[in-house]
Amino acid sequence: MFDKWLFKQIDNSALVVFRVLFGFLITLEAWGAIATGWIKQTLLEGDFTFNFIGFDFLQPLSGDGMYYYYGLMGLFGVFVMLGLKYRFSVLAYGVMWSAVYLMQKSSYNNHYYLLMLLLGIMACLPAHRYLSLDVKRNPKLKKRSMPRWVYVIIIAQLWIVYTYASAAKLYPDWLDASMAGQLMEARKNYWLVGDFLQQKWVHWCIAYFGILFDGLIIPALLFKPTRKLAFIVSIFFHLFNSFIFHIGIFPYMSLAFTLFFFPPETIQRIFLQGKKLYTENEIIRPKHYKPALVFFGIYFIIQISLPVRHWFIQDDVLWTEEGHRLSWRMMLRSKGGRISFKVVDKATGLELPFNYRKMLSRKQQRAVSTKPDVIWQFCQRVKKHYAAKGKDVAIYVDCKIRINGGDLHSLIDPKVDMATAKWDYFWHNEWLLPSPLNKEVKKAPYSKVSFE
Numbered sequence: 001m002f003d004k005w006l007f008k009q010i011d012n013s014a015l016v017v018f019r020v021l022f023g024f025l026i027t028l029e030a031w032g033a034i035a036t037g038w039i040k041q042t043l044l045e046g047d048f049t050f051n052f053i054g055f056d057f058l059q060p061l062s063g064d065g066m067y068y069y070y071g072l073m074g075l076f077g078v079f080v081m082l083g084l085k086y087r088f089s090v091l092a093y094g095v096m097w098s099a100v101y102l103m104q105k106s107s108y109n110n111h112y113y114l115l116m117l118l119l120g121i122m123a124c125l126p127a128h129r130y131l132s133l134d135v136k137r138n139p140k141l142k143k144r145s146m147p148r149w150v151y152v153i154i155i156a157q158l159w160i161v162y163t164y165a166s167a168a169k170l171y172p173d174w175l176d177a178s179m180a181g182q183l184m185e186a187r188k189n190y191w192l193v194g195d196f197l198q199q200k201w202v203h204w205c206i207a208y209f210g211i212l213f214d215g216l217i218i219p220a221l222l223f224k225p226t227r228k229l230a231f232i233v234s235i236f237f238h239l240f241n242s243f244i245f246h247i248g249i250f251p252y253m254s255l256a257f258t259l260f261f262f263p264p265e266t267i268q269r270i271f272l273q274g275k276k277l278y279t280e281n282e283i284i285r286p287k288h289y290k291p292a293l294v295f296f297g298i299y300f301i302i303q304i305s306l307p308v309r310h311w312f313i314q315d316d317v318l319w320t321e322e323g324h325r326l327s328w329r330m331m332l333r334s335k336g337g338r339i340s341f342k343v344v345d346k347a348t349g350l351e352l353p354f355n356y357r358k359m360l361s362r363k364q365q366r367a368v369s370t371k372p373d374v375i376w377q378f379c380q381r382v383k384k385h386y387a388a389k390g391k392d393v394a395i396y397v398d399c400k401i402r403i404n405g406g407d408l409h410s411l412i413d414p415k416v417d418m419a420t421a422k423w424d425y426f427w428h429n430e431w432l433l434p435s436p437l438n439k440e441v442k443k444a445p446y447s448k449v450s451f452e
Helices: 002-006 013-035 038-044 063-080 086-103 109-125 133-137 148-168 178-185 200-222 224-245 252-261 266-268 290-313 361-368 372-387
Strands: 009-013 145-147 336-346 393-405
Touching: 002 148, 009 266, 013 038, 013 063, 013 086, 013 109, 013 133, 013 252, 013 266, 038 063, 063 086, 086 109, 109 148, 109 252, 145 148, 148 200, 148 252, 148 290, 178 200, 200 224, 200 252, 224 252, 336 372, 361 372, 372 393
Parallel strands: none
Antiparallel strands: 009 145, 336 393
C-alpha cells in the first residue's frame, strides 16, 4: 500500500514552477560569484585551497580558468531554468558545484552543502515535463503530473534541515540571547537599522523566533489553517536574513520551496494559467522501483544520522569541530583565535624562520587560526614545502581560541609534532586538548559549548 501511495500521480505545477525559479537562482549564484569577487577572494588568493581532507587533487584552475568555470556553471543554470537538456544540465551543474564545495573550506557554509544535495535531488525529479524546451523538442515528454514521492522527498529534506537547525540552538549562549547579541554587534554600522539591532529585546526576539521558526515552520506550512500565516512569517524571516546576513540566494530558494505546500490550483492560478489541472487517479509504478526506494531510504538514514554523529565522538563539537560539518549547525557561534608555528629542522635541531602569513590569504589565515582540520592540513603543506628543499622538519603549534567572546584557551597540544600527527576522519584526534569548559571531556546536553 505504501508504494502505491508513493507512486500515485499528482499535479506537477509546483515542481515545474520551482524548476524555473531554481534554475534562475543557481544561475545568479554562479554568475554572482564572478561579479562580487567571491572567486578571487576564496579560490585565487593564496597558493592553494584547504580542500575537504582526501580531496587534495581538487584545486582551482590556473589563470582565468575559474571564471570560465563559473561562467559555464551559470550557463547550465540557464538551461535548467529553460528545461533544455534538463537532466544533463542539472547534473553538470551539480558535479561542478560539488567539486568547488569539496575544493575549499575557507568559505564553508551549510547552504552550499544544501545546494549540493538539492542538485542531486533535482536530477532525479521529472521537473522538465512541462513548460520546458525539452518538451518543445520532444512533445512525448509532456506531462501534467508527477509521482507523490517527489513531494515527499522535498518535504523530508526540508524538515531535516529545519529541525536540526532548531535543535542546535538549544544551548545556553543562544538561550540567553548573548549569541544573537554578538551577531547583531557585527551589524551595528548598518544603515537605518544598525542602532535598532543593538537593542537587548531585539536579541531576545531573534534568539527565540529563530528556535520557533526552524522548529515549527514545516508543520505550520503543512497544516492548512496555519499555512498562509506561516507563509507570511517565512517572507519576513527570509528577507530579514537576506538583508542582515547577506547569505546569497538561499533565503529566496527557501521561499521558492513554499510552492510545494500550496494546492496546485493556487500555483496554476498565479503562475500557470494555461495549464489544465491534473485530477486523474493514476498509479504509475516503474518495473524497477524497489532499488530506488532502497536508495532514497539509505539517503535519508544518512541525512538523519550525520547531524547527531558528534554525540558519539569524544569531547565537545563546538571545541573540536569533529562532526561539525554537514550537520545544519548554522550561525550559532563566534570563534576567534591566534596561532604561531615553530618549525624545527630534525637534522640540526635548529628552529627555522617561518611566517605562515606569506603562504595564506587573509581569509585562510582566519580559518587556520581556529579550525583543527585546517591547522592539520596546513602543517602537512608546510612539511611538503620544506621537504622540497631537502629538509625534514617537525612542526609545533601554539594555538589559542575563544568561543563566543570568552577567554582564550589552548586548542592544540604544543608538544605534538603536527608534521607527523595523524588525522582521524571519524573519531577524536588526541592532539586536541580537552575543552576547558568540559572537565569531564565527555559532552553533556546543553553544555556551554555543545553546539555551534
